[in-house]
Structure formats: structure tokens, C-alpha cells
Amino acid sequence: MTFTYDNVYVKETSTIAGPYEKEGPLKKYFDKTIKDLYFNEKSFEKAEIKMVKESINILYKKAGLNKKEVDVLLGGDLLNQITATTYGAKNASKCFLGLYGACSTIVEAMIIGSVLIDSKKAKKVIATTSSHNTAAEKQFRNPTEYGAPKPDTATFTATGSASILLTDEESDIKVESSTIGQIIDLGQNDANNMGKVMAGAAIDTLKRHLKDLNRKPEYYDLIVTGDLGKYGKEIVKDYMKKEYDMDLSKNYDDCGTLLYDLKKQKECLAGGSGPVCSALVSFGYIYHEMRQKKLKKVLIIATGALFSPTMIYQKENIYSIANAISLEVV
């Protein structure tokens, strides 16, 4: 499903990043970074909630708005019952909608926000997301201090929170179009190789987006996928070339590989993941480059793995989804 929009604009973005992201190459694009994973709180979950609060506060400050002016806040995260977002977004807007699309949540929120604005149901919408390395690790894998050996294909959940303010008032960046993804099941079941699990969804959404709008990959200055990591990224390039004869070698990258210096930061293995991974790169680095007019047309494809530890233990496959949104400099 692909929509195009005429009157949806990006007013402002905000990013707050964790200690590992601070060591990465994109440090200068973040509004705020935190020194340690606790962020002066007692638990990792509370630290994530505080990051959500901070990112929303920074967004309001940067946009010069007060909280009564925003119609809806949309967002989600990885914690059970999306608690980081709900606890963090208390009193942050007139209304709230909690969403879950795993690591694709931010684009899901942006699409719903854009539709609300485009249909004139809302004037100002905030989309927000967050993830926390050790809070996610605790929930999805072993205890955080356990540190069981992982293969190189495993990804590293990014820590941070990022928000974006969409409005109907003209600004220099507009939301041009979006494609809603479908649930993809390619028989994958390795939680330590999420790049391979999700690359299929990214390929499917990218292909349908280009087909629906009758575009070639060259139309975009940059196409980024959310959190496939260095191996998943190669699958996308390879498959697009082989099956559809589309060359992505010049203008395609993956947020998971952009967020960290993978040569130096060995602990990040194949690259970053988590809902905030694509959001930090898009709202930090990409947004900055678009404001500077160095990038004019960008397609962000946020990829998510739809599963739970319970379903893995019950021998079910890991499904995936990818949602795409295109931003253009006006």
C-alpha cells in the first residue's frame, strides 16, 4: 500500500543517544548523549523511560511549542506492553496512540501521523520511539551480565530515543510518500542473524514502493534500511541485483552499519538494531544532511522482526516487516 502526501512536513526532530552510540561516527548529530546505561536511574527500564521523556522535551524546546499544541503522539518500543513509550509520553500531548512494529515502529508511527495530517484530522503529530541495549537484552535474551558468546551475524540493540514532529505547516522537508509493508515469513528462525530474517521484508517493501510509484532506485539520493547490519545489507544488494536487476551499490546503506564504527566497536558485531537505530540515524545524520541540502530525496525503510522468545521456544519462525517513508527537500 503506497500513499503520496501533499501537505505533510517535518518541523523538527530530536535525538538522545546512549554511551555506545556516542563512541560511533554520528556523535555530532545527536542532540544529547548519555554517559552510562543507567542515566541516573535505578533500572534500565526507567532509564529508557527517562530517555523518551528527554527526547520529547528536547523536541518541544527545539520546535518552540508547548504540549497543548500537539494533537497526537504516536510511538512504541521493544519493552513488554510498550511501557517505555507509554510511561515516557505521559502528559506529552493531547492524545496518545501506542504502536508496536518492533524495530519498524518509527516509520509505522510516521505513516499513521502523515495520514492523520494529510486527511486534515490532525495538525501536529509527534512520532517517537526508543530502545535500550540492556533492557532489550534482559527481555529477549539472557540476563544482561551473562554475556553468552554470540556469532558475528548477531546485532547490537542501540540505546537512545528519537522523536519527530510532523505538521501541516510548510517547512523545508516534506513527507513525500510511504509504503506500508506486509508480514513476511521466509522460514527464518535464527535470532542471532536478524539481518537475514529482515532483509526479505526490506527487499519486498522496497520493490513494491518502487513499482507502485514507477521509480528506479536512482530516484533517491539515499535509500537506507533500518537495522539489517553488514550481512543483511549485502543480501539486499545482492538480491535486488540478481532478481530485479536493480543496482543499489551507489545510494544504499543500512542504519545499523552507519550508527557504529564496526571496525573499532567490536562489541556491536554485525551492526546496530532496535527501533531507535533507524530513528537515530534518520533524525540525526540524515535530517541534518537534508537541512544542509546535501541529500534531497531519501527513502527510509525501517525493518522489524516480529516475534517473541515464547514463539521461538515453540519452534515458530521469525516473521519480519518493513515500512518505508520517503522524505524530500522542498
Place this chain on the structure above:
Amino acid sequence: MYEKEIKGKNNTGDNMTKEKYEKVAKKHEVKIPKTKNAIIAFLSGGVIGLLGEGIIELLCLFTHISRNSASSIMIVIIIFIASLGTALGFFDKLVTKFKCGLLIPITGFAHSMTSAAIDYKNEGPIYGIGANIFKLAGSVILYGIVAAWIFGMIRYLLGGNI
């Protein structure tokens, strides 16, 4: 309302099949260096064993306790060191380096309990630590007992001493 803008009618995702995808994706998989990991684990696990044996010998040498009591004390010492390592936050880094050599001996058992306890301390002593401390170690205890029973039975049936 958006009918006119919905251009993608074909929602089946072209012709991507599991087989086709797997063929391309397989090329980008990384082999886990199993032999290398096994050798590292063998050596690091061996070092733990050596350390344990050394402690027993020292205890026997300097105190006048039996070898049996010395090995119990050795286990307590090793558990203490491992748990302290977990609490101070460097044991997990050692595990990443020395692989399962540190997880299989008693050090790993202690580590699995301490790490779970640290993780859930915020949820309180009952629903947090109490309910989760055996999250990983529970399986070890259960199947350890089952295995002990099976091997004990085999030994008994073969006429060995109990």
C-alpha cells in the same frame, strides 16, 4: 479516502520464495569458527580445572583437612570469585573472550545465578530475585539430578557400590 492513491494492488510481494531468498542469503552467512572456539574453551576450561586442583593442593598442604573437605572449600572459593567477577561486571567480558570454557565449569553456574539476580533485583526479593535466580541454572539443576539418577541406576544395576 485514499483509494485514488493506492496504487499497489498486487499485495503478494512479487515472486519472492523461500528457496530463491535462501539461495542468495546463504552466500552472506558467516561460519562460526567452531574448532577455534572449542580449543579456546578447552584451554580456558582446563585452566579453571587447574586452578581448582591448585587450591585443593594448597589447602591440603597448609591446613590439615581431608581432600574431600578441601574440594568443597575449593568450590566455594571458585564460586565466590566468579560471582564477584559478575557483580563487578567483568565476568561477561571474560566469557566473550574465553567462550564456554568459563560457562561450563562451576564458574558458569555461579555466573548464571548471579547475573540473573542482578538483572531482577529491581523487581524485588520475591518476584524479582527469588523467581528469576534459577532462570538459567534451573535447567542445569533439574537435568543434573535426572542425569545423576540415570547414571546412578546404571552403576547400581551393573553391580557397583552405592
